[in-house]
Amino acid sequence: MENKSKKLKAKDFITIGIFTAILFAVEFALGMLGYIHPFIVASYVIILPLASGIPMMLFYTKVEKFGMITIVSVLLAIIMFVGGMGYLGAPLIIISGLVADFIAKSGNYKSFKKTVLSFGVFNLWICSNYFPILVTAESYRKDLIDGGFSAEYANNLFAAINVKTIGILVVLCFVFGCIGAVIGKAVVKKHFEKAGIV
Amino acid sequence: MSIIDLENVNFQYKGSRDGSLNNINLHIEKGQTVLLCGASGSGKTSIIRLINGLIPHYYSGELEGDIRVAGHDIKQTELHKLAGTVGTVFQNPRSQFFSVDTDGEIVFGPENIGLEPKEIKARLNDVVAEMDLDEILGRSIFNLSGGQKQRIACASVAALLPDVILLDEPSSNLDFDSIELLRGIIMEWKRQGKTIVISEHRLWYLKDAVDRVIYMENGKMAREWTGDEFNSLGEEEVKTYKLRPVVLEEELIRDILGDSTSYFCDADEAIELKDFFFSYKKHPYLIFKKHFKESDGDLLNLNIESLKIPKGKIIALVGPNGTGKSTFLRCLCGLERDCRGKIAVDGKIYKGRDRLKICYMVMQDVNHQLFTDSVKSEVMLSMKAKDGKRCDEILECLGLLEYKDTHPMALSGGQKQRVAIASAIASDAEIMLFDEPTSGLDYSHMEKVGELLKGLASMGASVIVSTHDPELISECCDYVLGIKHGKAVYLKKNKEL
Amino acid sequence: MRLDPRTKLFMVFVVSLIAMMSATTPVLWVIRIIITLIPIVLLILEKKYSSALRFFLAYGIALVLLLFFISENSEGIIASLLIGYCGIVVQFMPALITAWYVIRTTKIGEFMSCMQKMHIPDGIAVSLAVVMRFFPTIKEEYSSINDAMRMRGVMLGGGNVLRMFEFRMIPLLFSCVNIGEELSAAAITRGLGGETKRSSLIELKLGLADYLLMAFLTAATVIFVMYKYFL
Numbered sequence: 001m002e003n004k005s006k007k008l009k010a011k012d013f014i015t016i017g018i019f020t021a022i023l024f025a026v027e028f029a030l031g032m033l034g035y036i037h038p039f040i041v042a043s044y045v046i047i048l049p050l051a052s053g054i055p056m057m058l059f060y061t062k063v064e065k066f067g068m069i070t071i072v073s074v075l076l077a078i079i080m081f082v083g084g085m086g087y088l089g090a091p092l093i094i095i096s097g098l099v100a101d102f103i104a105k106s107g108n109y110k111s112f113k114k115t116v117l118s119f120g121v122f123n124l125w126i127c128s129n130y131f132p133i134l135v136t137a138e139s140y141r142k143d144l145i146d147g148g149f150s151a152e153y154a155n156n157l158f159a160a161i162n163v164k165t166i167g168i169l170v171v172l173c174f175v176f177g178c179i180g181a182v183i184g185k186a187v188v189k190k191h192f193e194k195a196g197i198v
Numbered sequence: 199m200s201i202i203d204l205e206n207v208n209f210q211y212k213g214s215r216d217g218s219l220n221n222i223n224l225h226i227e228k229g230q231t232v233l234l235c236g237a238s239g240s241g242k243t244s245i246i247r248l249i250n251g252l253i254p255h256y257y258s259g260e261l262e263g264d265i266r267v268a269g270h271d272i273k274q275t276e277l278h279k280l281a282g283t284v285g286t287v288f289q290n291p292r293s294q295f296f297s298v299d300t301d302g303e304i305v306f307g308p309e310n311i312g313l314e315p316k317e318i319k320a321r322l323n324d325v326v327a328e329m330d331l332d333e334i335l336g337r338s339i340f341n342l343s344g345g346q347k348q349r350i351a352c353a354s355v356a357a358l359l360p361d362v363i364l365l366d367e368p369s370s371n372l373d374f375d376s377i378e379l380l381r382g383i384i385m386e387w388k389r390q391g392k393t394i395v396i397s398e399h400r401l402w403y404l405k406d407a408v409d410r411v412i413y414m415e416n417g418k419m420a421r422e423w424t425g426d427e428f429n430s431l432g433e434e435e436v437k438t439y440k441l442r443p444v445v446l447e448e449e450l451i452r453d454i455l456g457d458s459t460s461y462f463c464d465a466d467e468a469i470e471l472k473d474f475f476f477s478y479k480k481h482p483y484l485i486f487k488k489h490f491k492e493s494d495g496d497l498l499n500l501n502i503e504s505l506k507i508p509k510g511k512i513i514a515l516v517g518p519n520g521t522g523k524s525t526f527l528r529c530l531c532g533l534e535r536d537c538r539g540k541i542a543v544d545g546k547i548y549k550g551r552d553r554l555k556i557c558y559m560v561m562q563d564v565n566h567q568l569f570t571d572s573v574k575s576e577v578m579l580s581m582k583a584k585d586g587k588r589c590d591e592i593l594e595c596l597g598l599l600e601y602k603d604t605h606p607m608a609l610s611g612g613q614k615q616r617v618a619i620a621s622a623i624a625s626d627a628e629i630m631l632f633d634e635p636t637s638g639l640d641y642s643h644m645e646k647v648g649e650l651l652k653g654l655a656s657m658g659a660s661v662i663v664s665t666h667d668p669e670l671i672s673e674c675c676d677y678v679l680g681i682k683h684g685k686a687v688y689l690k691k692n693k694e695l
Numbered sequence: 696m697r698l699d700p701r702t703k704l705f706m707v708f709v710v711s712l713i714a715m716m717s718a719t720t721p722v723l724w725v726i727r728i729i730i731t732l733i734p735i736v737l738l739i740l741e742k743k744y745s746s747a748l749r750f751f752l753a754y755g756i757a758l759v760l761l762l763f764f765i766s767e768n769s770e771g772i773i774a775s776l777l778i779g780y781c782g783i784v785v786q787f788m789p790a791l792i793t794a795w796y797v798i799r800t801t802k803i804g805e806f807m808s809c810m811q812k813m814h815i816p817d818g819i820a821v822s823l824a825v826v827m828r829f830f831p832t833i834k835e836e837y838s839s840i841n842d843a844m845r846m847r848g849v850m851l852g853g854g855n856v857l858r859m860f861e862f863r864m865i866p867l868l869f870s871c872v873n874i875g876e877e878l879s880a881a882a883i884t885r886g887l888g889g890e891t892k893r894s895s896l897i898e899l900k901l902g903l904a905d906y907l908l909m910a911f912l913t914a915a916t917v918i919f920v921m922y923k924y925f926l
Contacts, residue, residue, distance in 0.1 A: 010278075010888025011256070011879040013818045017825025018875045022868070024826070025833050054864055058872070071822055078823070082707050082794050083787065087715070153782070190571050191865050195607035196213065197872065250884050281886030293874040294881035298828055302804040305896045309804060310886035318896045340831050351881075358885060533842050559846055565870055566836070567843040569862045580847060607869055621847070 012063050013071075019059040020075045026051050045173040049123040053180030056119060057188045061198045064109035066101060069122060073097020076125060092128035096121055116181040123177030127170050130161050201362060201393050202226040202249055207263035209244060209253060216610070217244045220417040222263070226395065226410075228361070231388050233404055233428070234397040235441055236414030237640045238612065242397035245414075246366045249395060250286045251277050268361055281311055285355035289367040289638065291347035295339050300331075300350050303339065307358040325353045329383060343520050345376025352383050363387055365396045369403065370638035373519040373666045374451070377403045399640045401436075402446045405429050413439060440641045446668050467544075468506040469629065469660055474539035476500040476529050489538065500525045500537065501684045507662070507677075509543070512655050514675035514692070515664040522684040523664040527631045530662070531557035543628060558627035562634045564618040568606040573598055573617050576606055580621040592620050596650065612643040619650055623657075630654055632663040636670045648673035698737070700809035702905040703797045706733070709912040710793045713919055714786065726919045728758070730912075731789040734796040741800055750792045757784035798827055808895035821887070825878075829871075836870045837863070 008016075030047055059068070074097070077090040100122035107114025161169065192198045203225050210218040216239045224245070226232055234242040247253040254261045255277045265272040268283050285307075288294045297303040304325060308318045326332060331353055334346050342350070348368060355363060365384075369377045381403045387394055388407065398404065411428040413421035421439070423431070431444050475490035477498045492503055500522050507513060515523050529537035532553030540549040541556070548556055561567055570576045577589045593599045596616045601609060606617050615635060622630055632651070636644045644667065651661050651674050662679075665671065671678065671692065680688040710730055718724045731754060738747035761781040801809075803824050810820035844850050844862060852858030882888075 008818055010821065010883055013821040013888075014825050014879040014882065015875055017822040018829055018871055018878075020822065021826045021829035021833060022871060025830070051860070055868060058868055062872075071819060074819065075822055075826060079826070081711055083711075083790055087712075187861070187865075191605065191607070192868075194571060194605040195869075196605075197607070197869075252880055252884065256880055256883065276889075277883045278886045278889035281884065281889070284884070286881070286884050288877060288881055290877055293877035296824075296828065296878065296882045296885075296887070297803040298831070299802045299804075301896075302802045305804065306882075306887075307885035309807075309894050309896065310889060310891075312889075312891035312894045315894060315896055315898055318894065322896065340835070354885065528842075531846065533845065554846060554848070561839070561843060563839065565873070566839040566866055567847070569844075569847075569849065569866060579849060625847070 006065055008063070008065050008067050008071075012065060012068065015059070015062050016068060016071050016075075019055060019062070020072050020079075022055045023052055023072070024076070024079055026055065044126055044129075045123075045169050046176045048126050049119075049173065049176040049180035050183065051180075052123075053119065053177075053182075053184030054187045055184075056122070057115070057181060057184030058192055058198070060104065060109060060115055060119070061188065061192075066105045069101040069104060069118070070094070070097045073100075073122070073125060080129070089125075089128035089131045092131060093125040096124040096128070112185065116178050116185070119181035119184075120174045120177035123173045123180070124170060127166070127173050130166065130169065199228055200225040201228040201268050202395070203264070203266045204245070204248060205264040205266075207248060207261070207265060209248070209259055209261045211244075211257060211259040217241055218259075218417045219244050219248075222248075222419060224412070224419065226393060228393055229391045230409045231384070231394040231407060231425075232396070233401075233408040233411045234395065234414055235399070235401065235411060236420070237440060237642060238399075238610065240414040241417040242414050243366055244417075246286065246364045246395065246397050248272065249362065250284045250364055251275060251280050252286075278310070281307060281360075282358050283360055284362045284364065285358055285360035286364045286366065287348070287351050287355055287368050289370050291344050291351055291371055294351050295347070298338055298340070300335055300337050300339060300342070303350055304331075304354045304357050307354055311358070321357045321359070325357050328356070328386060329353050343376075344371040345373060345379065345519060348372060348376065349379060349383070352380070356387070360392070362393045362395070365394070365398070367397055367399065367638060369398065369400050372637075375518060381407065399442055399638070401442050401444045405444050413441075442641045442644070442669055447672070451668065467509040469509050470542040471502060471505045471507065471530070472540045472542065474500055474502040474505075474526075474529050474537060476525060476534055476537035476539075478525075490536065499684050500529055502526075502539075502686050505686050507660065507679070507689075509660050510655060510658055511676040512651050512661040512663065512674055513677045513679050513689075514671045515662055515679050515681060516666075516671070517681040517687075519666075522681045524633060525684070526681055527559055527633055527662065527664055530629070531559045531631055533559070541629075556627055557629045557631060558622040558625050559631040559633065560615070560618045560622055560635060562637070564611075564614045565607070567618050567621075568614065571605050572603050573606055573609075573620075574602040576617055577620045577624045580624040582626070589624065592623050595653070596620050612639060612646065615647070616650070619654075623654070628659060630659050630661045632661070632665075634664055634666065636665065636667045641669075644670055645673060697902075698800075698908065699899055699901050699905045700797075700801050700805050701812070701899065701901070702908055703801060704809070704813075705909055706912060707790075707793050707797055709916050710734070711790050712916060714789045716919065716923060720922065722922050723919060724762075726915050726922075727789070730915055731792065733908075733912075734789075734793045737800075738792075738796050741796075743799065746795070746799075750788070750795075753784055754788045754792070757781040757788070761785055798830075802897075803828060804895060805897055805899070807893065808897065808899055811893060811895075812899060817893070832874060833867070833871065836867055836874075840866045840870075 027048060030051060031044070073094050077093040080093065081087050081090060100118040103114055103121060104118035109115070188198060204222050207219055207222040219241045222245065234245055236242055244253065247257060248265055249267055251272045253259065254273065261273070270280060270283065295303050296306050301322065305318050305322055308321055326335060329349060329352065331349065334342060334350065339347060339350065348371070368380060372380065377400070384394060384396070384407055396404065396408070406429055408428060409425045411423040411425070412419050428444065433443065436443055475492060475494065475498055477490055477494065479497055490498060492501065515526065517523055528534045529539055530541070530553070532551060538549065540547050541553055543556065568576055570579055573593065574589060577592060578584055578586070581589065590599060590602070593602055596619065598613070598616055598620060601613065606614055609617065636647050639647065648670055651663060654661050663670070663675070675692050678690055678692055679686060713727055713730050718727045735747050735751050738750070757780065760777065806824055806827065807820055810823070840863060849862055852862055
């Protein structure tokens with residue numbers, strides 16, 4: 001963009017929309033695995049950051065204006081809600097987006113370290129989906145069983161995700177977010193920079 | 199009075215020399231229709247982008263000189279302010295839609311500039327009547343043909359009532375009939391007194407429609423003809439400028455439209471196709487029909503019980519859009535699993551997945567077909583036995599050796615296509631299929647594709663190329679195979695060869 | 696029948712809300728099933744018979760299996776896979792059907808003006824509209840890429856999981872970025888992003904059907920919450 005204005009413009013909003021759609025398509029494809037076994041639900045913290053690293057790192061190079069990540073997180077929150085994931089996680093999704101945006105901004109959306117850090121934080125939105133499991137643990141368990149899930153599934157789910165493990169999950173999310181960012185950066189370099197479109 | 203003024207304009211894209219402009223002085227009178235022609239990368243599109251403001255507001259680079267359009271200083275005017283003044287129809291009908299429904303797309307512009315609902319409604323009705331769009335109103339754009347999409351794109355531009363209308367290679371993805379319709383739209387705009395600038399490779403449909411023709415070469419305006427001079431340009435002269443012909447031969451047009459019925463296959467060796475039946479229409483609701491037979495009749499999108507195709511030759515696959523050409527190619531190479539056709543070559547019979555092994559299709563949009571990060575690895579990916587030496591030979595032969603470490607996506611459109619062809623050669627396929635390989639190409643690239651196809655045939659491959667491009671057919675095809683309503687209606691020898 | 700997009704959004708809201716609170720008693724199940732049937736009926740009214748039937752069967756079968764054949768004590772691989780399948784369907788299908796109905800029957804123009812009426816910032820409305828418009832594009836592009844992969848025999852990326860992922864992702868991203876560039880150029884040259892307030896051809900108006908449906912949905916939510924938390 002010739003225009004160096006810091007405000008988001010129509011073009012940026014379209015780019016944001018496109019990458020949100022891609023991000024969601026990736027998550028949706030992988031998210032479906034989760035119902036096979038609850039341990040997969042927990043492993044989202046590893047799979048999703050790694051998989052979404054590539055499109056997101058490309059996205060980081062495309063807009064470079066404050067608000068880009070926040071809006072993605074708002075859109076994700078809306079999509080998650082519409083998709084039946086509930087609203088409890090929504091504020092957390094948006095907060096992680098906002099913080100990620102601030103971190104990236106402090107590096108002018110160019111600094112490698114800040115971008116990696118920012119994406120790590122952004123990925124905490126994945127954990128926000130576990131939030132209802134934690135705060136409402138007992139009733140959620142009962143709900144699951146009454147709602148038709150077997151006790152085995154519920155037990156496994158709570159073995160994987162509980163107040164003790166959530167700390168580990170959050171850390172994993174962040175760490176694999178950073179790893180995903182590093183891999184994503186490498187792929188962007190291998191393909192998109194080499195092809196001259198970034 | 200001139201409505202478009204480009205004065206001493208120099209421009210270079212950031213990080214690329216392609217399409218840069220050199221000392222452009224262009225003044226266009228109100229109501230004129232101007233054609234920009236010349237090779238790819240000669241700067242045609244850049245001039246269009248100067249007039250609609252995409253340069254410098256969207257595509258950045260170094261820009262000098264003055265640009266004034268209908269009283270606006272383009273450099274100082276924000277893009278959205280030009281919406282009611284300059285309208286642009288882009289090349290790719292697939293990507294220029296914001297809405298999903300046709301009505302919504304036509305009124306998208308008027309809604310953006312905040313017109314009254316009544317006014318919008320009136321404009322919608324006007325445009326629909328003018329362009330005869332009734333039948334495609336209220337549809338999803340994902341179910342439209344390329345030609346229909348391009349008409350909606352024209353309508354959505356016209357609904358803003360711009361004085362200046364720009365068209366950037368609008369016919370690239372259209373078939374013969376749709377191009378005729380496009381010509382009708384341009385003539386209508388001309389009648390309304392719009393100022394029209396068209397950048398285009400295909401020239402025949404603009405004969406008798408343009409007032410001025412500007413020939414671009416390496417970013418300069420190298421030559422200019424008046425409309426009359428252009429209409430009477432001789433075949434030889436057109437060729438020296440590497441332009442596509444201004445006049446098409448009658449017989450070629452008939453071939454393209456599939457107005458013929460003769461059938462014969464005089465080749466000594468033939469590929470035999472058997473039982474190619476296929477339909478996109480699933481049976482109602484839950485039960486999908488997987489096995490199609492001739493008795494399915496009208497349901498079928500492809501209905502070929504048996505067909506002999508000359509082996510080792512280049513066969514042009516022609517016929518109107520939406521009549522089964524792509525379906526034929528997809529079924530032939532086995533991409534449509536539900537088509538149970540068999541291919542017999544040299545006494546061997548291939549069916550099911552085996553078809554994918556002896557066929558290779560170069561798709562219309564080659565971007566989907568390139569996966570790796572260098573031209574060399576792209577070709578190696580296709581080889582069953584990895585052989586670096588042979589890979590280099592193939593690249594050499596296609597003039598790609600100097601790019602072997604380049605990322606395929608960094609290449610130009612014509613080069614990408616050659617990479618796709620190189621991987622096709624590397625796959626050792628006996629039957630090579632091409633889906634519209636030359637629609638958006640300029641004359642010299644088209645010629646080049648023709649030569650490549652001849653090269654493939656001389657190596658013993660059978661080449662089937664679906665095309666709307668009369669020039670390509672006369673350039674290289676041995677036979678013409680006509681498809682209509684899913685049936686092979688004729689096969690004839692191309693006259694010149 | 697044309698429902699106002701605001702009614703549709705309200706329906707999305709209610710269905711997601713109810714889907715999120717698990718049904719634990721027969722009354723709650725009944726409400727939940729009724730709520731799920733509404734978008735299916737609406738799909739039928741829009742003459743989208745085949746998707747309505749498919750949704751109905753998928754939901755119905757999963758529901759029957761879940762309620763009558765799978766118990767708390769089911770264990771083992773097959774049961775757990777089955778639970779997984781039925782779990783997804785029963786938990787997310789209601790929201791999915793509603794979202795599907797809304798996306799399929801709401802025009803982008805309608806959606807934009809609805810967002811405007813609800814005072815959502817234009818930027819977010821544009822992004823959200825693009826998300827809606829882009830899913831079919833992603834599907835189209837992906838299926839072309841898939842075809843190309845089959846043609847070249849690289850479906851499994853040579854047995855390398857990373858390459859399998861890379862071969863799908865990279866062309867998809869290149870395509871989407873290109874389409875995005877062209878899409879924004881075409882949208883901006885037609886005036887998107889100006890300071891003038893967008894207008895709309897279709898004037899949104901709540902009709903009788905809208906009010907009835909909204910009242911019904913509200914009542915359903917209230918009863919659901921009452922039964923679940925207070926009775």
